[in-house]
Amino acid sequence: MVKVFRRECHKVLNSERTTIHGADGMLMVLQLAMADVNKKHGGEFRVALSDVLMAWKHLLLDKLHLPPPSSARLENYDLILETYKCFLRRSNTVDLVDIFSMYTQLRLVDTDPEEPVSPVHLFEFLSSSEVSELPELSVPSTPSSKSKSMSSQVKTAVRRVFCSYLSLLVNSKNDMALAQTLDVPSRCLGRQAFTDIKRAAQKSNTSLFLALTSFVRAIQLGGKGYAPAESDPLRKHVKGLSDFVHFLDNLEEILGESADPSMCGSKLVAAIRAAMVKGRSSGDAVLAAANETAQELKERICQLHHSQKQSSAKGNGTGLSPARPKAYAINHATALGGRDTVKVLMALLDEEALAPPCLNKADLLSEDQPVLSGDEANSILELFRSPEVSTGGSPEPLRNRIQRQRDLLKPKAKSGVIRSQFACTYADDELPLNRVLEFPSSSQVPTCVHPAPKGRNTPAADEEEQRSEAKHPNNSGPQGAALGQRSGNAPDRGAGRGVRKQSRGCKRKPGDFEQDGGRENEPPQKKQPGGVSVKVRPGSKAQTKKKLIAGQGKLTSFFRL
Secondary structure (H helix, E strand, C coil): CHHHHHHHHHHCCCCCCCEEECHHHHHHHHHHHHHHHHHHCCCCCCCCHHHHHHHHHHHHHHHCCCCCCCCCCCCCHHHHHHHHHHHHHHCCEEEHHHHHHHHHHHHCCCCCCCCCCCHHHHHHHHHCHHHHHHHHHHCCCCHHHHHHHHHHHHHHHHHHHHHHHHHHHHCCCCHHHHHHHCCCCCCCCCHHHHHHHHHHHHHHCCCHHHHHHHHHHHHHHCCCCCCCCCCCHHHHHHHHHHHHHHHHHHHHHHHHHCCCHHHHHHHHHHHHHHHHHCCCCCCCHHHHHHHHHHHHHHHHHHHHHHHHHHHHHHCCCCCCCCCCCCCCCCCHHHHHHCHHHHHHHHHHHHHHHCCCCCCCHHHHHCCCCCCCCCCCCCCHHHHHCCCCCCCCCCCCCHHHHHHHHHHHHCCCCCCCCCCCCCHHHCCCCCCCHHHHHHCCCCCCCCCCCCCCCCCCCCHHHHHHHHHHHHHCCCCCCHHHHHCCCCCCCCCCHHHHHHHHHHHHHCCCCHHHHHHHCCCCCCCCCEEECCCEEECCCCCCHHHHHCCCCCCHHHHHHHHHC
16 A cells, blocks of 8 residues: 555655654644644643543544544544644645555556555554553553563664654654654753744744754854844754754765665664764663664665665566656755665655554653653653743742741841941841840930029029020030031030030939920920020921931930930
8 A cells, every 4th residue: 555655646745755654653643733722722732641542533433434433522623633634734744544545546547456455454453552452451560571661662762763863864844753853862952942943933834844954054154144133042052953953964964975775774874873872871771772773774774675676677666756856956966866765764664654553552642751862751742832931839839838938937146246336327127126125215215305403593693694695595505515516427526525424414213204295306495584494486497406317316315325
């Protein structure tokens, strides 16, 4: 069936380098299509394994025109089918059911003696693994069987990477092959790098490989006006993307430098093996799987080349005819030199597509894939999913968040700091408790606003006092002598001496402060002859003169103590 398709595909397809997805590839593409539909309808880029297996049965029976199963279709089955077909068309690939449909059309014209494959046989071949999973699950796992299954799983993954690299040489539009080889071996190209490549491809409406190589070529060859902008997201992955493109360029050079397909295929497989085993120890499972896979592929390439030579000698043809390069093409000599090798590689990839499907669908589609790139590799679904955007929530466990809140509520001991004598004028955000208790403010202790009452003087002494007050009206009281007019928070030496003299001569009781009304910062009342005091009206010149500046009350209290 595949041979007829390869020989007559130019009648139904525009490209002669179309590659085929096998059963495993079809299932992975279907999973991506279902996740994409779920994302577009307000959900998340996820899909349950049971839904994938249910849609898988409907897809096979529908495309093979067989009676549908008893289970009902999924809600968005038509959209899933359309997305599935768009992915195949965009990546220049077809599945085995499409091969069967085209084979049926081509046999109406072609006189092939072989009997066509029945739809029921093809359905049994593609879905046979679902029946074989049940006995495997009932067998208890032992350490030996577990290690054996792990080694076989690693070998399957390594072989898939080898074939994906060879598939990119035949069909560079194969997005699935690029996803499986982008970070194998490790190039520090994770989900974020793949997401940036995918968005660039969607913006330019091209394949992933073309978007990637266009960016790298612009970086390497573009001038000042043609280089990508500094804000381009792919700028963050220049090193890894350049390594990937450089490796594929080396494979392209090997493909075109030798006209012998056996020798060229052996060099290609050896180059891929050298890249995968670089830096691995002798007991590594990936190293053993790569060596074994490389040897098997070399032998198979030589066998395919030998069989194609025999068919050409008999005049039967190989059934493969890649497009011959045009004479004016830039890579005319390179493409012409590797034309026979491409025929062999296409035959090898067709055989890989016809391989039996994976026995365990959960291992094929789950996130737990073998380690191939140094880190725990993601599945294809995880790779195509965009990285989650942080919503601002705390990802820490509840226990850690509770402990952090407890630490914030604990009182923090402040280290003792030597402060200057003018520290009371500084603005403290939060005063310690011990300082509040040991150094109370002026509102908590009595202050000497007026001097102690003097004894009865003689009339001569009273006249002398009145004459001195008339000469010096600003120093009419003790507070006027202690606090003169100043600018800013600069200290006044005279004020300090006056306060100390006043504190020695002032013996007040706590109750006296309450009688004064606690008006520490109010100017004193003027005394008139005869002992009558006159209150100063608010807003008058005397009130403006005696108004204290910010922090002057604290400074006065500090020196009094």
